[in-house]
Amino acid sequence: MRGQIWATDSILGVAVLAFITLLSAFIWNSAASGNSQAEKYNDLTLGAMAASDAIVLTSGDPANWNHLPALDEDSVAAIGLAKSRNVLDAKKLERMQALNSSNYTLFRDRMGIPLYNYSISVLSLNGTEIWETGIAPPEDAQRVRVERFAVLEKEVVKVAVEIWE
Numbered sequence: 001m002r003g004q005i006w007a008t009d010s011i012l013g014v015a016v017l018a019f020i021t022l023l024s025a026f027i028w029n030s031a032a033s034g035n036s037q038a039e040k041y042n043d044l045t046l047g048a049m050a051a052s053d054a055i056v057l058t059s060g061d062p063a064n065w066n067h068l069p070a071l072d073e074d075s076v077a078a079i080g081l082a083k084s085r086n087v088l089d090a091k092k093l094e095r096m097q098a099l100n101s102s103n104y105t106l107f108r109d110r111m112g113i114p115l116y117n118y119s120i121s122v123l124s125l126n127g128t129e130i131w132e133t134g135i136a137p138p139e140d141a142q143r144v145r146v147e148r149f150a151v152l153e154k155e156v157v158k159v160a161v162e163i164w165e
């Protein structure tokens with residue numbers, strides 16, 4: 001009788017140990033997955049902020065990139081849409097929009113977001129879209145949107161930068 005009780009205890013102990021091990025593995029995996037999602041969101045947020053800084057606060061490098069006959073990796077180090085800090089240059093907006101389809105990757109790289117796609121909009125304060133460039137994000141994409149205030153032709157506007165993978 002003693003051997004039977006010991007065998008039953010052993011089987012029950014192994015089953016409990018297996019259950020605890022599987023539960024621990026599941027919890028660990030869930031925590032790691034949630035952590036990577038948070039890191040991805042943080043990376044997107046930092047990228048959107050960096051891109052919005054680049055286009056709203058700087059004129060680019062060179063500052064007259066919009067007057068160059070052709071844009072390539074050697075001629076443009078950074079894209080900026082400002083005449084001065086927070087004052088947008090309408091000619092740079094027009095040039096970027098006109099060249100978006102042929103230079104999308106160059107613009108993306110020169111705004112400091114080579115791993116992400118982007119959409120940039122300039123909106124009036126009532127939400128009316130004045131200008132846009134980039135591509136539309138897929139509905140199911142995890143995306144981050146950063147809005148900043150700027151001046152365009154003596155009017156205060158919102159500049160919205162949205163990025164996603």
